[in-house]
Amino acid sequence: MTLYRDPDRGDGAIDRNRPSSFALISETRTVTLPPGEVTVRFEGVASGIVPQSAILFGTDPRERNRDAALLSQKGLVDAFTGQSVILRRTDPATGRTVEEPATIRSASDRLVVTTPRGTEAVYCSGLNQTLIYPQAPATLSAKPVLSMLTKDQPGGRVTITLAYIATGFDWDATYVGTLAPDGKTLELLGWMTMASGDDTSFVEATTAAVAGRINRSAATRDDSGSRIKAEASSLYKQAQCWPMGNTSSGLNPPPPPPPPPPPAAPMMMEMAAGNIVVTARRREEKAAVVAEAEGLGDLKLYRIPVPVTVAARSQKQVAFLVKDAVRGETVYRTVMDERPSPIDKLFRFRNRKDNGLGDPLPAGKAVLYQEGEYGRGLIGEASTPDKAMNEEVELAFARANDVTIETQEPASAKAPYVLTIRNANPFAVTFEAEFHNLGHTYRGLPGRLIAKPGKRVWRTTIPPNDTARLSYRVDRPRDN
Incomplete structure (x- = not known):
C-alpha cells in the first residue's frame, strides 16, 4: 500500500469518517489457470476501488468488472423480492416471538410484505421485527470483488499482480519537538498518521506514504465505491410509517447523567505541612520502528521497513523522523503593515545536515515542549508546509508575552x-x-x-x- 496525502486539505485534520485522499494498492497471487479465456475473481479488494485504474500483470487482461452487488440488508431484500421469506416479530397481544411466512412485494420506498394477516410495511409496528432468508444468493458477495477476464492463454501456474487506486485513504505528518532551555536546539520526532476509511483490512502489508503534491486526473477521483456502500445500506427502517410519532413525540429527553470523575493520575502525591508535592517520572519516547525515506521523482516516499496491518476504518501511527538535536535559534518577530502586528515567538533553522537534520519535512503540525526547571512543559503548537533540504523552516509556536x-x-x-x-x-x-x-x-x-x-x-x-x-x-x- 502506498498512501497519498490530500493536498487540498491544507492544515485541516484528517476526516476520520471519510478520508479524502487515495492509495495505490498492489497484491501478488500465485494461481493455476486453465487454458483459454479465464475469469479471475479478486475477493477482498478495497471497497473504494477505482475500477478503471486496475492493471493486471502476469497475464494479459481483456475485460474487468467491479462486482457491486454486496451482501447487505438491501441486497438481500432486492434479491428476494417476489420470493418467500420468514418474518420474525413480537406478537403485540402476547408479547411472544412468532414466525410466519411472508412474501416480499416491494422495497423501493418501504419494505412491504404479504403475510397470512394481509399486506403490511415492515419495521412500522414499533416492536421487534426482522426477516429471515433461506440462503445467501450466489449473486451477492460478502467482500468487494474485482473480476478480470484474461485473453486466450496457455494456462498453467502463473504469478499475477493486481494494482489499482482506491479512494478513502489519507495520511498526515505530526511533529513533537522539545526545545532546549537555551532555545538553540530542538529534539524532533516525526510521526506518520495513516488513515483508512475503507471496509477492507490489509494484513501484514508493505506500506509507504508519499509526501508532496501530485497531479491527479478526474478519472482517479471516482467515488463509486462509497456510493455502492451507501446504496447497500439505504434500506429505510423508520421513514414514512403512519401514524408518525406517539404521545411522547416532541418532548425533550431528560438530560444525560454527569460524567464520572476522571481517574487519578499515575503519580505519587504526598501531603506535608499543608503543601502537596507531586512527583512523576518522565517517559522517554523511543520509536521502535522508523520509516525510511526514499526518492520518488520530485516527491519523497517513506517506506515502513516491516510489514504492518492497515485495519479497516482505523488509524495507525509510525515514526518517520528521529533527530536528537536540530540547531537553530529562537526569534521574536513582528510583521509591519504601517503598524506592528502582535509579536510571535518562533524557532527557526536551516534544514541541513550540519544543523542536525538534512531530511525533507512533509507538511504537518508540530507540538513543541521545552525543558525547564520543573521538567518538560508544553509551550505551543505550530505548522509547516512541505520543506525540502536546505530550505529555511520556521515554527511559530506562541504569542510572546x-x-x-x-x-x-x-x-x-x-x-x-x-x-x-x-x-x-x-x-x-x-x-x-x-x-x-x-x-x-x-x-x-x-x-x-x-x-x-x-x-x-x-x-x-x-x-x-x-x-x-x-x-x-x-x-x-x-x-x-
Whole structure:
C-alpha cells in the first residue's frame, strides 16, 4: 500500500469518517489457470476501488468488472423480492416471538410484505421485527470483488499482480519537538498518521506514504465505491410509517447523567505541612520502528521497513523522523503593515545536515515542549508546509508575552513612527521586524536590512531586561 496525502486539505485534520485522499494498492497471487479465456475473481479488494485504474500483470487482461452487488440488508431484500421469506416479530397481544411466512412485494420506498394477516410495511409496528432468508444468493458477495477476464492463454501456474487506486485513504505528518532551555536546539520526532476509511483490512502489508503534491486526473477521483456502500445500506427502517410519532413525540429527553470523575493520575502525591508535592517520572519516547525515506521523482516516499496491518476504518501511527538535536535559534518577530502586528515567538533553522537534520519535512503540525526547571512543559503548537533540504523552516509556536512592543504615532505627516521593544527576560533575545512589499514605502530605517523574498527584515539583539527602538516613516501610494 502506498498512501497519498490530500493536498487540498491544507492544515485541516484528517476526516476520520471519510478520508479524502487515495492509495495505490498492489497484491501478488500465485494461481493455476486453465487454458483459454479465464475469469479471475479478486475477493477482498478495497471497497473504494477505482475500477478503471486496475492493471493486471502476469497475464494479459481483456475485460474487468467491479462486482457491486454486496451482501447487505438491501441486497438481500432486492434479491428476494417476489420470493418467500420468514418474518420474525413480537406478537403485540402476547408479547411472544412468532414466525410466519411472508412474501416480499416491494422495497423501493418501504419494505412491504404479504403475510397470512394481509399486506403490511415492515419495521412500522414499533416492536421487534426482522426477516429471515433461506440462503445467501450466489449473486451477492460478502467482500468487494474485482473480476478480470484474461485473453486466450496457455494456462498453467502463473504469478499475477493486481494494482489499482482506491479512494478513502489519507495520511498526515505530526511533529513533537522539545526545545532546549537555551532555545538553540530542538529534539524532533516525526510521526506518520495513516488513515483508512475503507471496509477492507490489509494484513501484514508493505506500506509507504508519499509526501508532496501530485497531479491527479478526474478519472482517479471516482467515488463509486462509497456510493455502492451507501446504496447497500439505504434500506429505510423508520421513514414514512403512519401514524408518525406517539404521545411522547416532541418532548425533550431528560438530560444525560454527569460524567464520572476522571481517574487519578499515575503519580505519587504526598501531603506535608499543608503543601502537596507531586512527583512523576518522565517517559522517554523511543520509536521502535522508523520509516525510511526514499526518492520518488520530485516527491519523497517513506517506506515502513516491516510489514504492518492497515485495519479497516482505523488509524495507525509510525515514526518517520528521529533527530536528537536540530540547531537553530529562537526569534521574536513582528510583521509591519504601517503598524506592528502582535509579536510571535518562533524557532527557526536551516534544514541541513550540519544543523542536525538534512531530511525533507512533509507538511504537518508540530507540538513543541521545552525543558525547564520543573521538567518538560508544553509551550505551543505550530505548522509547516512541505520543506525540502536546505530550505529555511520556521515554527511559530506562541504569542510572546515576555517581549512587548509599544508604538508612538507620528505627530505630523513627515514625522516618524517610533517603536519601543522591551525585553523582560533575564537573557538576550533576537528580535525581527518584517517589512513586506504591500504598496507602502518605508523610509528612515536604521542600519542595513536583510533582503528576503517579498520583504526586508530589520534584526537586532535586545540585552536582558533592556529596550530597543526603531523609527521609520511611511510613504503611502497616492490615489489616481
